[in-house]
Amino acid sequence: MAKKIFAIETSCDDTSIALVSEEGFVYGMVSASQDLAHQPFGGIVPEIASRNHSQAILPLVDELIKKTQMTWSEVSGIAVTNRPGLIGSLIVGLVTAKTLSHVHQKPLIGVNHLEGHILAPFLFDSQIQKTDLTYPFIALAVSGGHTSIYEVRGLGDYSVLGSTLDDAAGEAFDKFAKMAGLGFPGGVKVDQMAQRGQRDAYDFPRGLIHEDSYQMSFSGLKASAQRLLASLDPPNLQTELANLCASFQEAVVDALIAKLDLAMKKNKMKTVVITGGVSANSRLREKSQQWAQKNRYYLHIPPLRYCTDNAAMIGYAGALRLERGEHHSLDLGPSPRVWPEDFRDGNFNKGRQARVQRP
Numbered sequence: 604m605a606k607k608i609f610a611i612e613t614s615c616d617d618t619s620i621a622l623v624s625e626e627g628f629v630y631g632m633v634s635a636s637q638d639l640a641h642q643p644f645g646g647i648v649p650e651i652a653s654r655n656h657s658q659a660i661l662p663l664v665d666e667l668i669k670k671t672q673m674t675w676s677e678v679s680g681i682a683v684t685n686r687p688g689l690i691g692s693l694i695v696g697l698v699t700a701k702t703l704s705h706v707h708q709k710p711l712i713g714v715n716h717l718e719g720h721i722l723a724p725f726l727f728d729s730q731i732q733k734t735d736l737t738y739p740f741i742a743l744a745v746s747g748g749h750t751s752i753y754e755v756r757g758l759g760d761y762s763v764l765g766s767t768l769d770d771a772a773g774e775a776f777d778k779f780a781k782m783a784g785l786g787f788p789g790g791v792k793v794d795q796m797a798q799r800g801q802r803d804a805y806d807f808p809r810g811l812i813h814e815d816s817y818q819m820s821f822s823g824l825k826a827s828a829q830r831l832l833a834s835l836d837p838p839n840l841q842t843e844l845a846n847l848c849a850s851f852q853e854a855v856v857d858a859l860i861a862k863l864d865l866a867m868k869k870n871k872m873k874t875v876v877i878t879g880g881v882s883a884n885s886r887l888r889e890k891s892q893q894w895a896q897k898n899r900y901y902l903h904i905p906p907l908r909y910c911t912d913n914a915a916m917i918g919y920a921g922a923l924r925l926e927r928g929e930h931h932s933l934d935l936g937p938s939p940r941v942w943p944e945d946f947r948d949g950n951f952n953k954g955r956q957a958r959v960q961r962p
């Protein structure tokens with residue numbers, strides 16, 4: 604019988620529970636979004652996020668158990684995101700996972716959230732088939748919390764080629780939407796508004812686009828948008844909003860694709876993955892598909908439910924780690940950052956052994 608991993612993800616503002624096989628088959632996943640709770644503040648409020656996780660998590664655990672009709676005897680491990688993330692949010696998932704691990708005597712596997720995003724393209728379920736994706740590939744993980752390009756050679760064998768030096772791309776969308784009075788979360792609102800606008804109406808800066816490096820920057824774009832918004836009087840702002848959104852979005856998309864292009868060419872890669880919440884962006888999807896087609900690249904963008912923060916990707920990463928004999932003791936702690944031992948020579952550590960083994 605296939606080994607099943609029970610997985611928990613609470614690193615930011617989504618509470619998610621899943622049951623996944625070590626092949627990446629998702630038996631079931633239930634998630635709760637907190638968008639409404641954070642909306643009045645125009646961004647994620649860490650304390651509200653932790654409080655909402657603590658209210659949502661056990662009802663979701665029950666819901667998943669009912670939905671998948673699982674029994675604990677068929678579960679071979681409990682995977683949980685323990686890094687990086689908001690500490691209060693991580694603690695809620697971690698304590699829940701440790702309690703379940705202790706009560707049901709199952710190994711606990713602390714998972715690096717970023718490894719989850721990198722491995723998400725391998726997930727499949729009753730609606731989508733197993734992908735024919737193979738290593739190596741270039742992955743762009745782009746969300747409200749991260750914007751990084753990785754070279755992925757195999758499980759645990761990743762190099763971070765480059766990251767944003769300031770805001771994550773999703774954060775830039777959210778901040779722009781807040782400045783323009785579009786609400787939270789901003790990305791989807793900007794995307795919708797942009798459908799009616801002209802992409803070349805405004806020439807926003809594409810940070811570091813011509814540099815021969817994989818680093819990205821969205822702060823200049825944000826400052827430029829802020830200046831422009833401040834210079835428009837309210838009636839003009841309303842009529843110009845669609846053009847502003849379309850032009851802003853185009854600048855973000857161009858900056859991301861330029862760095863992906865550099866990564867693919869310099870590393871002579873043929874396969875590319877885009878993941879994270881911003882991969883929902885309709886223009887990023889359209890333009891990256893055109894770019895991939897032109898260059899004969901195989902582009903894989905997982906379904907949105909596995910692109911945004913989700914427990915299935917944590918379960919799959921946990922399953923592969925457990926298969927290697929890696930698991931943790933019950934004194935595992937949360938970390939706002941990746942662990943130093945996640946890296947070696949600038950790479951994610953290949954074949955790292957977990958720091959503490961259960962007796």
Ligand code: KG4
Nearest residue numbers: 746747748773790791794880881884911912
């Ligand atoms: O992965 P995710 O659900 O959570 C983390 O941030 O980790 O990503 C959420 C981010 C937010 O910044 C949101 O504005 C952005 O993804 N986003 C979008 C779109 N949908 C979500 N950005 C641009 N266009 C979209 N359609």
Ligand code: ZN
Nearest residue numbers: 720746748912
């Ligand atoms: Zn994430």
